[in-house]
Amino acid sequence: MPASLSGKWEMISNVNFDDYMIVLGISASLRKIATKLNLKKTIERQGDQFIIKTTSTFRNYTVTFKVGQEFNEFTKGLDNRHLKSLVRWEGNKLICEQTGEKKNRGWTHWIEDDKLHLELFCEGQVCKQVYKNVSKTREEE
Template sequence: MSKPNYSGTFNMVSQENMENYLGALDINFALRKIVCMLKPTKQIIHDPATGSMRIRTLTTFKNFDMDFQLGKEFTEDLGPVDGRVCQTTVDWEGDKLVCVQKGEKEGRGWTHWLEGDKLHLEMRVLGVVARQTFRKAD
């Protein structure tokens, strides 16, 4: 069975528990408040034939790009997010994209999945979970 193609532009429609998640990442209070007010847009380019993917998270404050090959570990510079570097692997778990980020914070990673025109994102670190939901732009 073929995997879904995640390509598209998605606008955030809701989020929950983001402040607690950012706190677990040791993000300072002022920056947590700013980040919680942002409404990011995700631009995803997914080439199922090569297994390459690019996820751009765009905000009015700061942008973050993530380019990777599915199933291959790479060094991820999370400087724009929290100043850390980690070893990251993104791979399929069924139809979901699951990211494991190995570094100084335990249990860090995220999961993306599609439901109709919605893109879901669950972010995890130190047992704290935050969720965002995005809707595909026309």
Template structure:
């Protein structure tokens, strides 16, 4: 099992979000809105189960999942798709693989001090976000 990511985090920076959303076929109006948002993240680890909440003034997204088990993820709130998702620890990295319509889709989280890093990928496009732990 990896490190404990539990906590509440606020966005510090992000790069390449517009290109990432375009690769997901998100329309331009919604891309502009999403790029203006400053999401918070709350992560709760409880044994082999995790909850990751991405919270914004526009829309919230909650992932509640078991580690190391494939599950159907409903991404309709994000891009209207469903995929087969597996999340597992690779050392100190929490790695998510999302198998579906889009190739090479997934993300990884890791900590550096009190900074939570998130790297999201789809079809060769990478978006990076950094969050600071506030509680």
């Protein structure tokens, strides 16, 4: 059984985000704002359905999907594209392949050393983000 990705997460590193956004066609002014954001994720799992919320002071994005079922995704507020997405488990990694006007696009989430890792990829660019778990209260730590 794959590791649980559920919880609240706060970004602690973000490598190659600007180059990834360039490939997506995001304007220089939006990229400048986006690279300064402190992103937070909330991941909920309900059976084989996931709800992933990415929030910041600038924009929020929520995606809901069932593992193994292709779905229509609109990346509203990100790069505003309509995609066909399919998420599957590959070992301990949750992998999404997105089909649309951009080639070789998607993401991978996994847990390593109590951190949530996310790789965003598109047309040869890979952005690597790492998040720490902030679900625990101080009493639990």
